[in-house]
Amino acid sequence: MSVIDQIPVRVTAVKQVAPMIKEFTLEAIDAELVPFSPGAHVVVTMGGAENEPAYRNAYSLMSNPQDKSQYRIAVRLQEDSRGGSLYMHQQIAVGDQLMISPPANLFAPDWMAKKHVLFAGGVGITPFLSYLPELQQRETEFELHYMFRSKQTGAYSAELAETLDNHCSNYDADQGSRCDIAAVLSEQPLGTHFYICGPQSLIDSVRAIADEMGIPASAVHWEEFAGAKPGQPFVVELSRSGVELAVSSDSSLLETLEGADIAIPNLCRAGVCGQCVCKVAEGEVEHRDSYLSEPEKQSGQVMMPCVSRAAGERLVLDI
Amino acid sequence: MRVAPKEIQSFRDDFTYSNSAEAIERFPFPFAEDEYRYSVNMEPHLPKGGEGSAYEHFLDIDEHYLSEMAERELVLKEMPHRCLAMPHMDLACWDMVERIMVSLSEDYPDYFSLIRDGDHWSWENKLLNIKDQFTFGDSSSLPMPPLDYIGRQMQGDFALLDQREGDLFLDAGIITCPADWSLAFDAGMSFKEWHGPVPMAHGEGIFERALKYLIAIPVGKPVRRLNWTLTVNARMDTSPEKYHEWGHERTSVTPENVGEKVYLRVELQVLDRMPRSNAMMFSIRTYLLSLEDLVTNKEWAVRMHRAMKTLPEPLINYKGLTRFHGTVVDYLAQFDPVN
Numbered sequence: 001m002s003v004i005d006q007i008p009v010r011v012t013a014v015k016q017v018a019p020m021i022k023e024f025t026l027e028a029i030d031a032e033l034v035p036f037s038p039g040a041h042v043v044v045t046m047g048g049a050e051n052e053p054a055y056r057n058a059y060s061l062m063s064n065p066q067d068k069s070q071y072r073i074a075v076r077l078q079e080d081s082r083g084g085s086l087y088m089h090q091q092i093a094v095g096d097q098l099m100i101s102p103p104a105n106l107f108a109p110d111w112m113a114k115k116h117v118l119f120a121g122g123v124g125i126t127p128f129l130s131y132l133p134e135l136q137q138r139e140t141e142f143e144l145h146y147m148f149r150s151k152q153t154g155a156y157s158a159e160l161a162e163t164l165d166n167h168c169s170n171y172d173a174d175q176g177s178r179c180d181i182a183a184v185l186s187e188q189p190l191g192t193h194f195y196i197c198g199p200q201s202l203i204d205s206v207r208a209i210a211d212e213m214g215i216p217a218s219a220v221h222w223e224e225f226a227g228a229k230p231g232q233p234f235v236v237e238l239s240r241s242g243v244e245l246a247v248s249s250d251s252s253l254l255e256t257l258e259g260a261d262i263a264i265p266n267l268c269r270a271g272v273c274g275q276c277v278c279k280v281a282e283g284e285v286e287h288r289d290s291y292l293s294e295p296e297k298q299s300g301q302v303m304m305p306c307v308s309r310a311a312g313e314r315l316v317l318d319i
Numbered sequence: 320m321r322v323a324p325k326e327i328q329s330f331r332d333d334f335t336y337s338n339s340a341e342a343i344e345r346f347p348f349p350f351a352e353d354e355y356r357y358s359v360n361m362e363p364h365l366p367k368g369g370e371g372s373a374y375e376h377f378l379d380i381d382e383h384y385l386s387e388m389a390e391r392e393l394v395l396k397e398m399p400h401r402c403l404a405m406p407h408m409d410l411a412c413w414d415m416v417e418r419i420m421v422s423l424s425e426d427y428p429d430y431f432s433l434i435r436d437g438d439h440w441s442w443e444n445k446l447l448n449i450k451d452q453f454t455f456g457d458s459s460s461l462p463m464p465p466l467d468y469i470g471r472q473m474q475g476d477f478a479l480l481d482q483r484e485g486d487l488f489l490d491a492g493i494i495t496c497p498a499d500w501s502l503a504f505d506a507g508m509s510f511k512e513w514h515g516p517v518p519m520a521h522g523e524g525i526f527e528r529a530l531k532y533l534i535a536i537p538v539g540k541p542v543r544r545l546n547w548t549l550t551v552n553a554r555m556d557t558s559p560e561k562y563h564e565w566g567h568e569r570t571s572v573t574p575e576n577v578g579e580k581v582y583l584r585v586e587l588q589v590l591d592r593m594p595r596s597n598a599m600m601f602s603i604r605t606y607l608l609s610l611e612d613l614v615t616n617k618e619w620a621v622r623m624h625r626a627m628k629t630l631p632e633p634l635i636n637y638k639g640l641t642r643f644h645g646t647v648v649d650y651l652a653q654f655d656p657v658n
Contacts, residue, residue, distance in 0.1 A: 005539075034539070065595060111407035
């Protein structure tokens with residue numbers, strides 16, 4: 001019936017591709033992988049054996065979307081890792097098994113665009129690596145602007161410069177090379193679409209400059225994969241079961257619910273996809289998502305537990 | 320499949336279309352409660368109803384397969400633009416080719432076979448005597464464009480919706496049996512634009528919620544809903560392009576012929592995320608059942624009467640039932656013990 005649930009995969013290769021970035025090759029254990037669309041990601045579940053917490057992180061697929069034999073992801077070790085990237089870097093080796101969600105896409109290219117301009121910052125290069133085969137296949141005009149610090153990131157920069165030739169510009173901040181974003185934006189023909197994946201500061205600055213230049217907001221796309229950020233601890237009560245759970249300052253509400261075996265559908269774990277929406281019965285919410293509309297946020301009746309938290313000490317969910 | 324395709328019957332002129340007892344039994348009756356209520360009524364497209372049910376497989380092939388494919392040929396011969404795909408939808412069309420060929424060959428191996436050797440594919444449709452080899456993804460390797468090619472081999476209409484700007488756009492489709500809507504007119508429209516004529520729902524935020532829900536549907540989690548209307552005569556092609564041929568038939572319903580002339584038209588709509596293109600495949604599988612066949616099921620007869628009786632005026636008008644709705648309710652009343 002063409003229904004797919006979690007997919008068990010085996011790690012078949014681990015490669016250090018930059019000082020802080022490891023690349024993992026994943027192959028399906030009992031079936032063929034599905035092709036995916038450029039910009040898609042999977043949620044990787046790691047750990048979760050007895051007495052061990054489970055971690056779930058969303059990672060962009062960076063392999064060729066048509067390749068059903070393997071998926072590849074790249075993981076940057078986060079200095080303030082809440083567990084996931086540290087686990088991937090320290091615990092995962094060739095032969096290990098992981099569970100992944102089917103690919104989902106919140107960052108697909110807009111194929112009506114006359115030209116595509118891609119801004120990658122650090123490990124933000126990953127979704128664009130899955131764009132490239134399709135951009136080339138469609139013979140669409142594009143340029144890639146890749147910003148990184150070679151002492152930490154900068155994976156694949158040499159290969160990209162070689163294979164993409166003048167479609168790719170590399171900017172290594174550790175060599176003092178900077179991208180003049182305003183200059184790049186000002187040179188583009190009408191109908192160009194812009195894509196940003198990288199740290200929040202890069203997303204903010206490209207969006208601000210684009211806005212100043214009068215580039216329509218609908219032509220600017222970005223991937224928010226910051227994920228959950230820490231906050232004050234609080235207690236959540238589930239009104240239907242009466243269960244009470246403590247949410248620690250560095251766990252998200254969604255992670256706490258999952259830790260108590262309460263399954264909540266989710267795709268992005270970053271407040272974008274809308275799948276994990278929960279009804280709120282009592283308590284103030286600190287909304288941190290970009291999915292709910294302002295009126296929905298103000299109603300106080302719904303929240304996205306992947307990133308949002310209680311504004312006070314206590315929250316009651318209608319689940 | 321328990322119901323084997325039968326010889327070709329017509330959906331026009333002499334209207335020889337008929338349902339067997341098995342086809343009546345498996346008809347996807349849409350009314351779950353007595354009072355008609357407006358709802359989006361989505362559910363996961365999982366098998367239900369067991370062997371022989373219209374929901375047994377991802378795509379449903381039934382006894383009308385040959386008839387519907389012959390009807391589609393007739394429509395496309397006269398109006399080729401009832402199948403169209405904008406240039407950026409080529410990959411989505413190939414996604415659809417893959418989804419249909421894989422599903423049909425797995426679910427109906429007696430009728431369809433697919434052998435894949437990398438991008439080199441061999442497809443056989445024994446019902447239509449089609450046997451082709453082609454290169455997956457290379458539109459020049461098929462005898463006709465991919466959407467046209469596969470659309471002529473699957474019952475029901477198909478639309479491919481491009482997802483961008485947080486919206487869905489109707490940028491490709493093969494639509495030969497629509498319930499009074501036109502692909503040529505709706506082509507390129509956004510979700511809210513093509514739903515513009517639907518009454519009652521715009522004020523209630525139904526479309527905003529539905530759109531958010533659809534945009535988030537992931538690969539491998541298709542959803543379905545049923546939609547319905549009433550059609551006079553077993554006519555598949557009730558398109559605006561052909562209104563001059565069928566519109567006037569609404570005045571031909573009388574208390575004497577209503578049972579055989581009026582059909583409950585049910586659309587089993589499935590929305591399925593396409594993996595390579597991120598487009599949505601929207602399939603609209605149409606079933607027609609005459610009221611006289613419908614009332615052979617006592618439960619359906621009662622429910623149909625009550626649903627028709629409580630149908631709000633704006634919906635009666637929107638669905639084009641104004642001329643004969645009263646006659647239908649009067650006819651059905653005799654099967655409802657409450658009356």
